[in-house]
Amino acid sequence: MATLNYAFKELSCKIVYYGCGLCGKTTNLIHIHKTVPQKFRGELVSLATEQDRTLFFDFLPLDLGEVKGFKTKFQLYTVPGQVYYNATRKLVLRGVDGLVFVADSQKDRLQENIDSLENLKQNLAEYGYRLQTGPSDFEGIPWVIQYNKRDMPQVSELEDMQVAMNPNRVPHFEAVAVNGNGVKDTLKGISSLVIKKLNADPTGVGGTAEPKKESKPVAAAATPSSKAPVAEDYSAMNEDDLEKELAEEPKSKSGAAASSTPAMSRPKPAAPAPVAEAPAAHAGMPVLNVVQKGGARVRGLGFGSSNLTLANMAGGDADLYQLTGKVSFLGIFGSTWSRRLRFTGTEEKAYGGVVSKFFKFLSDDGTDPSLEVYVKDDFDKPLFVNYLGKFGEVKIVPPGKAPLA
Amino acid sequence: MANQPLILTKTEITQIHRALLQMLKQSEAKCAMLVDADGKCLAKKGFTSNIDTDALAALIAGSFSSTRAMAKLVGETDFSVLFHQGTRDHIHNILVDTNTILTVIFDDRTTIGMVRLYSKESAKALKETIEVARTKKMPMDKKLAIEKDVEDQLDNLFKEE
Numbered sequence: 166m167a168t169l170n171y172a173f174k175e176l177s178c179k180i181v182y183y184g185c186g187l188c189g190k191t192t193n194l195i196h197i198h199k200t201v202p203q204k205f206r207g208e209l210v211s212l213a214t215e216q217d218r219t220l221f222f223d224f225l226p227l228d229l230g231e232v233k234g235f236k237t238k239f240q241l242y243t244v245p246g247q248v249y250y251n252a253t254r255k256l257v258l259r260g261v262d263g264l265v266f267v268a269d270s271q272k273d274r275l276q277e278n279i280d281s282l283e284n285l286k287q288n289l290a291e292y293g294y295r296l297q298t299g300p301s302d303f304e305g306i307p308w309v310i311q312y313n314k315r316d317m318p319q320v321s322e323l324e325d326m327q328v329a330m331n332p333n334r335v336p337h338f339e340a341v342a343v344n345g346n347g348v349k350d351t352l353k354g355i356s357s358l359v360i361k362k363l364n365a366d367p368t369g370v371g372g373t374a375e376p377k378k379e380s381k382p383v384a385a386a387a388t389p390s391s392k393a394p395v396a397e398d399y400s401a402m403n404e405d406d407l408e409k410e411l412a413e414e415p416k417s418k419s420g421a422a423a424s425s426t427p428a429m430s431r432p433k434p435a436a437p438a439p440v441a442e443a444p445a446a447h448a449g450m451p452v453l454n455v456v457q458k459g460g461a462r463v464r465g466l467g468f469g470s471s472n473l474t475l476a477n478m479a480g481g482d483a484d485l486y487q488l489t490g491k492v493s494f495l496g497i498f499g500s501t502w503s504r505r506l507r508f509t510g511t512e513e514k515a516y517g518g519v520v521s522k523f524f525k526f527l528s529d530d531g532t533d534p535s536l537e538v539y540v541k542d543d544f545d546k547p548l549f550v551n552y553l554g555k556f557g558e559v560k561i562v563p564p565g566k567a568p569l570a
Numbered sequence: 571m572a573n574q575p576l577i578l579t580k581t582e583i584t585q586i587h588r589a590l591l592q593m594l595k596q597s598e599a600k601c602a603m604l605v606d607a608d609g610k611c612l613a614k615k616g617f618t619s620n621i622d623t624d625a626l627a628a629l630i631a632g633s634f635s636s637t638r639a640m641a642k643l644v645g646e647t648d649f650s651v652l653f654h655q656g657t658r659d660h661i662h663n664i665l666v667d668t669n670t671i672l673t674v675i676f677d678d679r680t681t682i683g684m685v686r687l688y689s690k691e692s693a694k695a696l697k698e699t700i701e702v703a704r705t706k707k708m709p710m711d712k713k714l715a716i717e718k719d720v721e722d723q724l725d726n727l728f729k730e731e
Contacts, residue, residue, distance in 0.1 A: 166574060166575050166576055166608065167575040167576070168575065168576045168578065168606065168610050168612065169575055169576070169577050169578065170578040170583065170612075171577070171578065171579045171580065172578060172579060172580040172582075172583035172584075173583065176714070177610050179608050179609065179610070200727075200728055201727045201728065202727070205727050207622060207624050207625060208622060208625060210625045210628065210629065212632070221632055221636070222628075222632060224609070224625060224628045224629075226624040226625070226628075227727075229720060229723045229724070229727070230723065232716045232719045232720055232723055233714075233715075233716050233719055235714065235716065237716070237720060237723070240609060240610065240624070240628065242609070242628075252639060253636065256632065256635035256636060256639065257632075257635075259607055259608055259631075259635060260606065260607065260608025260609070260610075260669075261608075349724065349725075349728040352724060353720075353721045353724050353725070356717075356720050356721065356724060357717040357720065357721055360714065360716055360717040360720055361717055363575065363714055364714055364715060364717075398579050398580040398581050399579050399580070400580055401580075402580055402583075407583070407584060407587055410584060411584070411587060411588055411591060452619050452620060454600075454617050454619070454620055456658060456677055472678070472679070474677070474679060476600075476617045477617065477619065489679065
């Protein structure tokens with residue numbers, strides 16, 4: 166089923182390409198993947214056998230960008246065509262919004278096409294769905310037919326195929342998917358039917374872009390007026406508003422939840438306070454998610470082990486990062502901590518005789534002014550941490566590396 | 571009616587995000603996603619910036635569908651938990667209801683037990699929210715008349731053809 170997210174103004178629909186084996190379903194997706202600029206599509210995920218036959222499904226997310234204020238996304242799937250993969254083929258149909266039946270136009274494949282269409286009807290029936298019988302049938306699943314491989318020498322007459330497979334005359338398209346002919350028109354055809362069904366849905370789904378709430382004046386935004394969510398609130402919001410709203414949650418809630426399972430709660434490092442102010446982010450702040458095991462030494466002596474992670478903080482200020490670590494020395498002295506860091510820019514530093522670029526971070530929550538964190542801007546982003554511990558300066562380094570001078 | 575769209579308004583999104591955040595905080599996991607059994611990512615929280623969540627959601631839904639088919643073969647209706655163990659990162663999936671999956675990605679900073687405990691709690695809260703969302707209908711006065719715009723946009727996307 167389509168998903169309409171009114172809070173973030175997103176519409177997302179699932180379109181499945183169905184048809185017999187080797188009719189060109191995956192070829193349709195490959196052409197779309199090849200032609201549409203990267204900005205508007207994700208990667209093509211293909212679960213295929215060694216012989217490149219689809220085993221489960223191919224998947225291509227298509228992001229149309231904002232259409233009348235709604236971020237519109239299509240998720241394109243293909244099914245495996247081979248008769249014996251029916252178990253997996255059926256699974257892909259769950260929640261389908263629109264179907265493209267790809268028919269192989271070659272004369273000797275006509276019966277296979279008809280069988281595949283029958284199989285589609287049966288599989289849909291198991292979910293309680295059926296195919297649309299006409300443009301005003303909004304109970305059925307919208308579908309179009311693509312007569313593919315029109316360039317082959319022995320093809321059936323279009324009318325013969327229409328009579329055999331399309332008695333209700335749903336939209337049909339001639340195509341040579343391998344060259345890209347007809348691929349776009351087919352997609353346009355089915356998209357249009359899917360949206361039409363959404364609109365005409367007897368449940369009355371749909372909505373035009375509403376006046377945007379984000380544009381309210383800053384003074385009004387500061388008041389906690391939008392704190393209590395009201396039922397049936399279709400207004401738009403953005404991720405930042407939501408973060409603020411969630412950050413203002415009464416503390417008692419999490420406290421109660423934690424105390425309800427005292428046995429399971431572990432000693433936790435002092436969690437950083439939620440971000441209060443949100444100054445402008447640095448340009449070029451890195452997106453990081455470094456997980457690193459390594460060694461540590463105090464005052465240059467005594468190796469210990471460490472387990473560190475550094476990542477961007479979810480929501481709030483864009484150049485805030487979270488560093489969490491566990492350090493232990495000789496398996497006896499250990500500490501676990503978590504610090505909020507602020508990205509302060511890049512710095513050129515010499516390491517191992519080579520000068521390279523490091524991202525530099527300093528403590529942001531004032532708990533540890535001596536803390537310095539450097540991340541080498543490298544393929545695997547090694548992490549170097551220096552701070553003043555209980556027994557002297559602690560330096561934590563990636564496995565097998567020397568501390569940063 | 572079969573195949574009715576899922577409507578998420580500000581109310582549901584806030585509740586879902588709250589549940590995900592709370593779970594992440596308690597379990598110390600890396601990120602969490604709410605995935606529809608059709609393969610759509612309904613919501614995500616945590617460090618998801620370097621994960622292709624669209625593809626991941628589709629694959630998780632796929633693996634859950636095939637797990638359900640397996641369950642039927644042995645006389646079960648569902649296997650409600652699915653766990654993938656890696657060397658560094660692990661994925662824990664739990665069914666919220668028959669059509670929704672809560673996916674949690676975590677690493678060695680926490681344990682499977684913590685994730686299992688808190689995602690189970692979270693799934694309960696999410697189930698209520700999703701149940702409400704599934705019965706939601708939109709007022710008739712709002713139409714999403716964008717067929718033409720979608721077609722135009724598709725033309726733009728394919729203009730290099």
